[in-house]
Amino acid sequence: MTARVGVVTFPGTLDDRDTQRAVRVAGAEAVPLWHRDKDLKQVDAVVLPGGFSYGDYLRAGAISRFSPVMETIIEQAKAGMPVLGICNGFQVLTETHLLPGAMLRNDNLHFVCRDQKLRVETSATAWTADFTDGQEISIPLKNIDGRYTAAERVLDELEAEGRVVFRYAGPGADGRAGGAGPTAGGYGNPNGSLRDIAGISNAAGNVVGLMPHPEHAVEPLIGTGRTDGLGFFTSVLKKLVAA
Amino acid sequence: MARVVVDVMLKPEILDPQGQAVQRALPRLGFDGISDVRQGKRFELEVEGPVDDAALARIREMAETFLANTVIEDFAVKVES
Numbered sequence: 054m055t056a057r058v059g060v061v062t063f064p065g066t067l068d069d070r071d072t073q074r075a076v077r078v079a080g081a082e083a084v085p086l087w088h089r090d091k092d093l094k095q096v097d098a099v100v101l102p103g104g105f106s107y108g109d110y111l112r113a114g115a116i117s118r119f120s121p122v123m124e125t126i127i128e129q130a131k132a133g134m135p136v137l138g139i140c141n142g143f144q145v146l147t148e149t150h151l152l153p154g155a156m157l158r159n160d161n162l163h164f165v166c167r168d169q170k171l172r173v174e175t176s177a178t179a180w181t182a183d184f185t186d187g188q189e190i191s192i193p194l195k196n197i198d199g200r201y202t203a204a205e206r207v208l209d210e211l212e213a214e215g216r217v218v219f220r221y222a223g224p225g226a227d228g229r230a231g232g233a234g235p236t237a238g239g240y241g242n243p244n245g246s247l248r249d250i251a252g253i254s255n256a257a258g259n260v261v262g263l264m265p266h267p268e269h270a271v272e273p274l275i276g277t278g279r280t281d282g283l284g285f286f287t288s289v290l291k292k293l294v295a296a
Numbered sequence: 297m298a299r300v301v302v303d304v305m306l307k308p309e310i311l312d313p314q315g316q317a318v319q320r321a322l323p324r325l326g327f328d329g330i331s332d333v334r335q336g337k338r339f340e341l342e343v344e345g346p347v348d349d350a351a352l353a354r355i356r357e358m359a360e361t362f363l364a365n366t367v368i369e370d371f372a373v374k375v376e377s
Binding site: 115162 | 306310311313314317362363365367368
């Protein structure tokens with residue numbers, strides 16, 4: 054049986070079609086989910102794609118959090134269903150408190166759009182099992198509210214529990230506020246995220262959020278020709294087949 | 297009708313690059329003597345019915361769960377007029 058991966062569309066979501074395509078390229082069935090529907094159509098996993106849901110009004114992800122579809126997703130995520138939040142989807146996951154911390158305006162105040170080098174810090178999540186610990190990948194990054202922030206004790210806890218899943222990598226990734234700036238060739242911390250954090254997971258490892266965009270790097274024909282993003286989607290398929 | 301104002305500000309320890317950009321622009325415009333700027337949000341709520349303790353408690357709950365993200369922001373509730 055083909056695994057069913059739901060892709061949520063909020064008003065203002067941009068990357069739902071690319072995400073559906075990535076799911077299909079990985080070999081699963083992509084199931085469109087509408088923000089007003091509580092029903093998840095028996096999907097096995099959910100992706101919250103990027104964009105500007107509700108125009109980023111109030112705060113990025115703050116209003117989407119209260120949509121009917123999120124009520125069911127929060128419930129299911131707590132019961133172990135794999136959930137991936139990409140960019141705006143990551144912001145929604147922090148607003149729902151499924152993931153700790155919050156996203157702030159980039160410290161350089163630029164909208165940063167570039168291929169971004171990342172280090173996969175752990176393969177022990179539902180969405181990173183097909184990578185190896187410490188593997189470096191490169192996928193597109195595009196946002197202005199991408200500066201990950203959390204209290205020091207929360208950051209310590211994330212590190213101690215192995216829940217920092219992705220870090221911005223390459224020369225210049227020194228965690229310094231100001232980062233490497235938007236034009237530094239895809240290396241280093243693009244936005245002042247604390248401890249170079251690009252993505253994190255919940256304690257169980259089924260909920261993962263990150264700012265860069267794996268769904269834009271799944272086919273050699275487009276973008277930089279790299280398919281480093283495909284591993285996210287094949288990872289969750291393996292997990293679902295094994296379950 | 298009474299108005300209740302909710303002010304939301306980034307916590308003091310959170311870097312506010314927008315406020316910094318405003319502060320740095322001030323001397324160029326001839327406004328001297330401002331050592332720091334923090335930028336926040338102000339919500340003006342027109343309340344139906346009396347603003348009693350119960351109504352204020354609901355507004356505080358609204359501010360805490362929705363208007364502010366208390367991971368990064370503080371809020372203050374004030375009754376006007």
